[in-house]
Amino acid sequence: MIANKQAICDNLLQLASEDRSILVLCSDSRGSASASGFAESLPEQFIELGIAEQNLVSVAAGLAAGGMRPFVLAPAAFLSSRSLEQIKVDVCYSGSNVKLIGISGGVSYGPLGLTHHAVHDIAALGVLPGLRVYMPADAEASRSLIRRLAADSLPAYVRVGRNASREVYPEGGADLSADRALTVRPGSDVTVVACGDMVACAAEASDALRDRGVSCRVLDMFCIKPLDREAVARAAAETSGIVTVEEHSAFLGLGSLVAQELAGTGVPLTRLGLPDSPVVTGSQQEVLDYYGLNAGGIARAAWALCRR
Template identity: 55%
Template structure:
């Protein structure tokens, strides 16, 4: 079982690249521990900025550094980064189109028992609605590393949400196909299609294997790129299946399900079911317990597909 969380994969890439690129700067809001950025701060203290519990300043300073030619990565819990600093994200980063990469750590319900104040079930909707802001939810440590390396090569703003805990690998060191803003096809079937993002990709892959044993074959898309959405991949999946299911660790409003439904409704009408967190304060518990409670796991997906085929 993998023990490396995606947030650590981000730090590992930044450490590797910062050895030769002195323009890389990491900023934290009293969150170097929860962001797994302590090793970066220790190795490159002159390329690290601690702003304290001040998310608005975090984003504003990062934008200023970007305007000076730096490559800032601003890391903070997703629940705070996507709400407390929203105006700075909108104006200083997106409107000004500055090279700031926002790292929302402990996304979704990663903080578990700390409750709604620490959950980020609205960040996809919030960040996606801002012009010029790209939104990514990588599914495992290998894809996370590929994404960060790709984002280091451009100068546009982006929001990357990762969870708090290690997740089971989808890919491997040897096999991790990656093209920026292109979804990965993980399984191909004609009975149904599942489009998932972030930590929901693993359950989708597991469900595909469970269903295959019963003679049901589904398509699975790893839609790590929420904005821009890989519209072509969605439409191709819709063209060969009669049922689409989206899975996301997010509110039912404004996230992956809403994006897919909007596209399918206008281009290829068919049934779309959105599996998401409820429009209510989420129960307290570990991520696994929360997912189990709301059926956001492989068993829950199998049930939904079999009931709707």
């Protein structure tokens, strides 16, 4: 098992070896981004900008305007906040081919606290015109996604965690080449729509529910924006309710986007996520467990929807 950021950097190194326009930019974040190997192997294609996220993003936009294909790797907490306006103006408004990789997102910095958490990034960045927002579930999904993004010319934000994600897909088993939710578990009673590390938890919850006679569909909504609206509509039509789960505030994230799709349909929806207040101190796992963002919490929510 490797962290998603490691999978991203391994693949960027392969791609950049064949395409000199692919660059990696860091803000003193090469170590935490797992980009040290890239920096050592392709020093001319690695650009260090120091701890200066505003400059980091605008420089990337300038490089893109000059015909390069920059990938910015920086902690999600700072990238999505400190450089928000640079993303809005220089990346989105100018239509720059900049790929923003937010590393160590969610609560994966654990007890380092709120400064380092990124549980607002879907809300902050998802609203920017033209910016795609992705959260891959594991290393295999990250590999597929980054290869796709390296080949297109539109801006995107990808959020990954700090730690290795539990495996969801076998080697070669994740195809993220289109903005279509991946069905991780088929099911007809209830649906869980998950993203990022929560997909593995949702799959585990589905397996537990199956033993109790509940058929729980699990959708990997890695494409938070553009949301796979058809997959949500199908789940709403074919199952009795939807649970969303995300390592993000339960307000203005994946759950809210799904709620927008369900508005007026009467389809029951339970949104699992982090509260509208500073999260408790703890390791990533301790924090997620505290708020029920684990297989048990997802199974309970899905079970409750089925019993309505």
